[in-house]
Amino acid sequence: MSAIQVKFVDKKIAYTGEQLRSHWAYRSFDILGDSAVAFIGPCDVRPEFMKDVEDLKAASRIYSEEMLHFIVEHFGCGLDEAVLRQRLLIAIMAENLNRRDLKGGVVTRSGSDLYDGRLKLTVSIASVSPVSALIHAGINISSRNTPVPTRGLADYHIEPSGFAGEVLAAYSAECDGLLRARCKVRGCE
Amino acid sequence: MSAIQVKFVDKKIAYTGEQLRSHWAYRSFDILGDSAVAFIGPCDVRPEFMKDVEDLKAASRIYSEEMLHFIVEHFGCGLDEAVLRQRLLIAIMAENLNRRDLKGGVVTRSGSDLYDGRLKLTVSIASVSPVSALIHAGINISSRNTPVPTRGLADYHIEPSGFAGEVLAAYSAECDGLLRARCKVRGCE
Amino acid sequence: MSAIQVKFVDKKIAYTGEQLRSHWAYRSFDILGDSAVAFIGPCDVRPEFMKDVEDLKAASRIYSEEMLHFIVEHFGCGLDEAVLRQRLLIAIMAENLNRRDLKGGVVTRSGSDLYDGRLKLTVSIASVSPVSALIHAGINISSRNTPVPTRGLADYHIEPSGFAGEVLAAYSAECDGLLRARCKVRGCE
Amino acid sequence: MSAIQVKFVDKKIAYTGEQLRSHWAYRSFDILGDSAVAFIGPCDVRPEFMKDVEDLKAASRIYSEEMLHFIVEHFGCGLDEAVLRQRLLIAIMAENLNRRDLKGGVVTRSGSDLYDGRLKLTVSIASVSPVSALIHAGINISSRNTPVPTRGLADYHIEPSGFAGEVLAAYSAECDGLLRARCKVRGCE
Amino acid sequence: MSAIQVKFVDKKIAYTGEQLRSHWAYRSFDILGDSAVAFIGPCDVRPEFMKDVEDLKAASRIYSEEMLHFIVEHFGCGLDEAVLRQRLLIAIMAENLNRRDLKGGVVTRSGSDLYDGRLKLTVSIASVSPVSALIHAGINISSRNTPVPTRGLADYHIEPSGFAGEVLAAYSAECDGLLRARCKVRGCE
């Protein structure tokens, strides 16, 4: 029994924010139920699909020439739980990166962001649709031409699809473990 | 505004599991509302206070000569959210440890457990009371005489109260960030 | 992926009401997570384990010489959902029975009770533990010496373990279908 | 006290899917609160009102020359509970049909669908609005010109308004019973 | 349709806190479902039934020679909603009192407490059982021998049973209005 289905999509998809909607994995890849899907492609979020009101207010550009994207959907999950799951996914990425030889780099997590020193590696948002919770997490492959100083997987010579597979597997194991944990505990007084 | 109140208690308290109940922080330290309290003391959980049914079935002993303990309480929080918060707290501990000089050790997180290789550093449980969610996380200070092979903060020459203060501050910042994140996001389609 | 684990226990267990508690399937049969377990045995519910306050007020006796029992546990499920699931389980039993040759009998469902004319076939209750929802449904095998006029599976020459297997399979399929249904639907205006 | 208000509308209404929205019963018939409304009319669901993403993906046509429709709305009800209520409504229809002389037909329920052998009798969906849960269940009156082989009430010589009244009464009684059940039970350990 | 059943009990009952449990109205007066029951009697809450941990910590005595008590139970209602309902009940009492001739007194509400200047009129608590939310509100009839300076209905020459009837009717109307309000509103963007 696996609590979540995961998939790495082996073709380029440009992330525009439009993908962050309910049933995107079901419509695109016939994955019904909780899912985590990863793919590679540029990132340029159109304002109508920006979900972070802070970004909207600041008219921030969410842009990267090439990113590894994760789209996660959990049904029957509210926003409080969604932001927690988002943080765990980001923590899992950091844990994976720091087990690798980063050529002197060290990745630190600050909430839902990953940094190497002052260089930003990721963008991420968690939101809710009428029927599910949705998470987007993108980690730069390329660090060129980004709106803020960044680093990317290419700077560390990390192959994106292999990294994606490991992160998907770890998030899937985490979800299984979370389900086991909530099913084996008694209540307190 | 801080989403959670934190406190390091500067006196020894033996953890027996009895502390994992609603309002322990309010009754003991007059902290009303969400809280994370750390203290140092031995750990020997009495069966009637064991909340992990897996441990009860296996008649496991949850024992340590000296641990740094964290007791976290979140009101209006269900079990699904509690196990997620527990994992984040454990991830924060790992992140803190791996920023330090561990004399060659590397800490890895597996669900709610921390390991250095095959040596276990922590015990942890998340549960719910009728009015709140409760988390216990204990990290060994001493690694002597434990039921399974372990390592502890002393093995890394880490001073427990300083570590406790950093973890409490990081968890508090995480809680503030989680609240901000859920308050600044729009819904999806 | 199966939403629920099912098991027919091939030894007699006397149902006293004590079985209607969280983690009974996990403690007894090492089934972790949502479960439906069936077994055969007498039924005599002790007052301290009676959950129906109507029965407690009336000092009703819940008794049968031999019943087929189903104990269902759903984690992360509240009481409103539990009573709905209970009704579906009972409806599934009725659907199964009426597909068989009942020697002139016809089973009708009234809420969570099954009747053949005025003869009662079942007892059932749905409740909640601090961490899960729990359902007991018992259908008479024997109809002798019951507190009210009843019929039982033996009166219809129905072999209990076969019937149990079919009901467990149908309830499992129902749970899978319910999960698919909630994961494939969009919201309305 | 009745948990739900029911009404059979004695004029033809063409079901297009547009009716599956919050407050349709309140706007159309001044029924405020939980409701189940039945009416007769053709069925031709326009894609923008299709809520089942499986149907949208398959570009299915949801069509019938004449159906008996039920629109149910429950306020303060989530999607998990809505799909359970939908199944119960469908089970109630099957129970009613099988108590009648179906001229050799036997109705079986498979999830939220009713069949007579391989002939489909119904279409149904459960969804949520921002303030309520909504269920549509339609049972064929006519079985002519349907996209898949079907049977309808006319094939069984069942008068639709009488059937509607019985199903509405049974669903109303079920809702009352569910409310009583959840209000008379104690918690478990 | 009435959202809640109300009853004034015309015999003395000593309030000890034991009455603040699920199904008290059902067990005592056969009222199944949401209820508000009022009665007259002394008040002396035994520590094991004190639900306010602040009172337990302070070892407060909750005592009155004669009070008018209200016990309210709402099923399917959490603690956040329960404390809101408690405040509304107290506000309703204040509104009723201030419409009367209080011989120069003016009642002010501070959270869940009513005061006339510095004199306290009420005690109140809201809590949750495993299946419902429970509220106790007591207003002094007599103001003699109370642990803190108080006033009571007798000091204002208010007849308790008439006052009880008016408060019960107003709370019942409030509950009906709340239900209507939640059922007639659309969602926002």
Add this chain to the structure above:
Amino acid sequence: MSAIQVKFVDKKIAYTGEQLRSHWAYRSFDILGDSAVAFIGPCDVRPEFMKDVEDLKAASRIYSEEMLHFIVEHFGCGLDEAVLRQRLLIAIMAENLNRRDLKGGVVTRSGSDLYDGRLKLTVSIASVSPVSALIHAGINISSRNTPVPTRGLADYHIEPSGFAGEVLAAYSAECDGLLRARCKVRGCE
């Protein structure tokens, strides 16, 4: 620690209903999180922003030449809780008004409306966005040219900004008190 941030906006804003959307306070005044914002301005709600379906059905005009408006947003709050909070806010307004010299007027609350005899003082609605609950409460300053007979703060010679400040402070204190109440209570049996 304050559970809610409050602000009186010292410039005129015409209330059209468009303000009743998620993050209005964050977008307009950079207030992130739960908030109550008051301002003065005319009121003329456009039909597309009317949330009360009763008003929509009746094609009611929600109009006032000059009102004091309150916009309240609570994150992680459902509709049942929102209508309760709305009532408390209205009760707070009534309590404040009746402590003043109303030149013979007496304010009574009927659900979410305030009246002085048959003259209406307020309009109010509570709704939910995908991420929060929203409340609008407007109290007339001017009572001229209103669709129904009304009174306004000017008729009582009450200065609106002072009244706004007191109501905001009282609602903020109420929210703090509600949070403390839910955090200091134990569960019942």
